[in-house]
Amino acid sequence: MAVASRDFRELRLEQISRDFGQFHALRDVSLTVKRGEFVALLGPSGCGKSTALNCIAGLLQVTGGAIYLDDQRLDELGPEDRGFGMVFQNYALFPHMSVRRNVGFGLVTQRRPKPEITRRVDEALALVRLETQADKLPGQLSGGQQQRVAIARAIVVAPPLVLMDEPLSNLDAKLRLEMRAEIRRIHTMLGCSTIYVTHDQEEALSLADRILVMIDGQTRQIGTPEELYARPASADVAEFMGYRNLFSSATEAADGGIAVSIGGARLIGTPVGAVAARATVAIRPDDLRLTGDGPIAATVEIAEYHGRDFYAVARMADGTELYFRSDTRIASGDAVRLDAAPARVLVYAA
Amino acid sequence: MSAARLPLRRRLREYGLDSVTLLIIPAALFVLALFIYPFLYGLVLSFHPKAGGWLANYTKFFADPFLYDTIRITLVIAVPVTVLNVVLSVPVALRVRLLRNQRLLTTILVIPITLGTVMVAEGLLTYLGPRGWLNRTLLEFGLVDSPVRLVHNYWGVMLSLVITGFPFTFLLTLSYVTGIDPALEQAGAVLGARPRERFRRILLPLLAPGLAITLALAFVQAFTVFPSAILLGAPAGPTRVISIVAYQAAFEQYDYSMASAIAMLMAAVQLLIITLLLAARTLVFRGPVSTGKG
Numbered sequence: 001m002a003v004a005s006r007d008f009r010e011l012r013l014e015q016i017s018r019d020f021g022q023f024h025a026l027r028d029v030s031l032t033v034k035r036g037e038f039v040a041l042l043g044p045s046g047c048g049k050s051t052a053l054n055c056i057a058g059l060l061q062v063t064g065g066a067i068y069l070d071d072q073r074l075d076e077l078g079p080e081d082r083g084f085g086m087v088f089q090n091y092a093l094f095p096h097m098s099v100r101r102n103v104g105f106g107l108v109t110q111r112r113p114k115p116e117i118t119r120r121v122d123e124a125l126a127l128v129r130l131e132t133q134a135d136k137l138p139g140q141l142s143g144g145q146q147q148r149v150a151i152a153r154a155i156v157v158a159p160p161l162v163l164m165d166e167p168l169s170n171l172d173a174k175l176r177l178e179m180r181a182e183i184r185r186i187h188t189m190l191g192c193s194t195i196y197v198t199h200d201q202e203e204a205l206s207l208a209d210r211i212l213v214m215i216d217g218q219t220r221q222i223g224t225p226e227e228l229y230a231r232p233a234s235a236d237v238a239e240f241m242g243y244r245n246l247f248s249s250a251t252e253a254a255d256g257g258i259a260v261s262i263g264g265a266r267l268i269g270t271p272v273g274a275v276a277a278r279a280t281v282a283i284r285p286d287d288l289r290l291t292g293d294g295p296i297a298a299t300v301e302i303a304e305y306h307g308r309d310f311y312a313v314a315r316m317a318d319g320t321e322l323y324f325r326s327d328t329r330i331a332s333g334d335a336v337r338l339d340a341a342p343a344r345v346l347v348y349a350a
Numbered sequence: 351m352s353a354a355r356l357p358l359r360r361r362l363r364e365y366g367l368d369s370v371t372l373l374i375i376p377a378a379l380f381v382l383a384l385f386i387y388p389f390l391y392g393l394v395l396s397f398h399p400k401a402g403g404w405l406a407n408y409t410k411f412f413a414d415p416f417l418y419d420t421i422r423i424t425l426v427i428a429v430p431v432t433v434l435n436v437v438l439s440v441p442v443a444l445r446v447r448l449l450r451n452q453r454l455l456t457t458i459l460v461i462p463i464t465l466g467t468v469m470v471a472e473g474l475l476t477y478l479g480p481r482g483w484l485n486r487t488l489l490e491f492g493l494v495d496s497p498v499r500l501v502h503n504y505w506g507v508m509l510s511l512v513i514t515g516f517p518f519t520f521l522l523t524l525s526y527v528t529g530i531d532p533a534l535e536q537a538g539a540v541l542g543a544r545p546r547e548r549f550r551r552i553l554l555p556l557l558a559p560g561l562a563i564t565l566a567l568a569f570v571q572a573f574t575v576f577p578s579a580i581l582l583g584a585p586a587g588p589t590r591v592i593s594i595v596a597y598q599a600a601f602e603q604y605d606y607s608m609a610s611a612i613a614m615l616m617a618a619v620q621l622l623i624i625t626l627l628l629a630a631r632t633l634v635f636r637g638p639v640s641t642g643k644g
Contacts (some may be wrong), residue, residue, distance in 0.1 A: 057536075057540055058539075058540070059536050059539065059540070078539070079536070079539040079540045080539055080540075080542050080543065080544055081542075082540075083542070084540060085540070086536075086537070086540040088533050088536070088537060090531070090533060092531065092533035092534050092536065092537040093537075094534060094537075094538075094551075094552055095534075095556070096555045096556055105538070105541050105543070105551075106541035106542055108551075109541055109542040109543045109547065110542060153537075153541070157541065157542070
């Protein structure tokens, strides 16, 4: 196949840092991306994930560390010489060029012969299913189509690595799901590596082979989606991964784990790492289940209907707020009893 | 009465006409009184010469090389000045766009505009004159044997027009340059295009419409040069620009009709050049310089 990625083994980031004056946007981030791997950089806005991507692309100089593609050192090269593909958040399509010329830009830069450019642009456009729009200007396309042009433009040069900076954030919900599947399909077809920046944990979980969670410019955890979903390494990663119920609690040793107290109710939890007398307890809304005799007694305040189930906010007698999910109909004002399995109550050092 | 019939006020609003639209009236009156009326008056006046038929002023102008040659003289000053100012503005604006102290630099560059042509001309007379700093420095270091003549000739006018015209073209160009999304250049860079190629293939086509406007406005400014042509130039010879001839007709020969005819010819030349420029602009690209969400 002509649209394919250049052969390489791995991309290595070795403790890369980036300072803006006194501000450390990126501190000692290390990561190895194997060929064909899809890695998501996940973190809240302002955490440095876009800075990391721009450093890899060469649009920002690193102030420390090194970047290698196999044995070739990249961090001293300009973006022109790295040969990566990049999809920008706002797509950054050239407004004065037709879709065809946008996609062919990188090939023209490489001084490829005209017939080859035409052939490869056609293939890239077919891959993103935009054959019929080839002669339009970007301004005449919808958001999703512009997104596809941006992807075609990035992959047509057969880059070893494709960098994507929150590519779906400007699309509406339905299109976002569609493009998500599309990005994964293209990634698999090309066999290239992809580094994908997002603040949406759901996007990262569904797309990536591995996720790097970044908070305050530092790596907090690297792992597979399953690992991150089930066992975040720290309380702030847990919070970011959708553990909406976070409590500060005293702890005591108990059978089968560690006992914690939530609004006066006693729960058995699983410690993650070393835990002292005070700890932070994290529970997903999905893991807090309605049971007739659960230890937690609360009153429902808000119940949101989500089609198949309900998402609810409840308050305990002492004012502790709880988020939980229910399969059965509940309404505000209902008195409920809740419980959580010990394996799903994660206890972190405070 | 039909129920679908809206009140007049509502129907006018559909066409974008409401009470706010009325605010345009003072401006329209102003333009009418101070531009359209004098222009038409001058046009009519130019066809009523002191002597001869209705075209006598124009035939006189084009019969006398001392008169018609001023068009060439003015173009020889105005065209290079315009091109130079715009060509200088583009790289400076591209650089300034990236600076943090943009404001300070912009202020420094705007000062020549506020000083006015006469003040700049007076300054240049002393600075560039035979006994000015420049020539004294050049002589001191033995770079020249005799003072370089930079005033009371073509170069004096040229320099003063660059100094007073550059800030104007620069500010306009800067606003066009900053209107281009920096991500476009980054996208070009990631795709392997080096700075020169990025400029040629991305920035220049996007700047072209703005540069055409800038060129047009800068040209009009330079073509109507008057004070510096007299103060810094050689108004009897190489910098006898067309506005000087118009001035002489009006206030030395008291021939308002002839002066009006010359003014009309000035307008015609400017109109011609601007039309050419704007026509050339459409050959490049006309459209938005960014692609927002569709």
